[in-house]
Amino acid sequence: MQKNWDVTWGFLKSPRKEQDDAGEGAAKEQMPKSISKMLHGEDKAEDSDVPTRFKQRLDKMKPPKERFAHPMTTQQEVGWHKGVELFGVSQHGRKNCPELWAEKNPDQHKF
Numbered sequence: 023m024q025k026n027w028d029v030t031w032g033f034l035k036s037p038r039k040e041q042d043d044a045g046e047g048a049a050k051e052q053m054p055k056s057i058s059k060m061l062h063g064e065d066k067a068e069d070s071d072v073p074t075r076f077k078q079r080l081d082k083m084k085p086p087k088e089r090f091a092h093p094m095t096t097q098q099e100v101g102w103h104k105g106v107e108l109f110g111v112s113q114h115g116r117k118n119c120p121e122l123w124a125e126k127n128p129d130q131h132k133f
Contacts, residue, residue, distance in 0.1 A: 072080075081089060086098055093099045 086094065087102065093102045
């Protein structure tokens with residue numbers, strides 16, 4: 023029983039010191055930047071004065087493109103990526119023509 027413990031459950035043991043030093047570099051490369059900043063306390067200096075609940079409120083006011091790395095809903099995918107118009111928008115759009123607008127008559131509506 024004692025002989026088989028290392029073979030079957032040895033992966034649960036903490037790594038040795040010499041292995042730990044060699045593994046730190048690889049672990050830092052795999053860790054996302056946001057988590058490493060959070061762990062090492064690399065925050066903005068101006069944000070340290072603002073209370074947490076106000077930071078959260080300010081973050082909620084940001085548009086989704088600034089809050090998230092990718093669209094969270096299918097509706098956000100519509101405006102998330104670059105536009106499809108390769109040659110610009112159509113020249114056949116709506117044009118303002120003052121001849122078509124009615125003249126303003128102050129006596130017309132008496133409320």
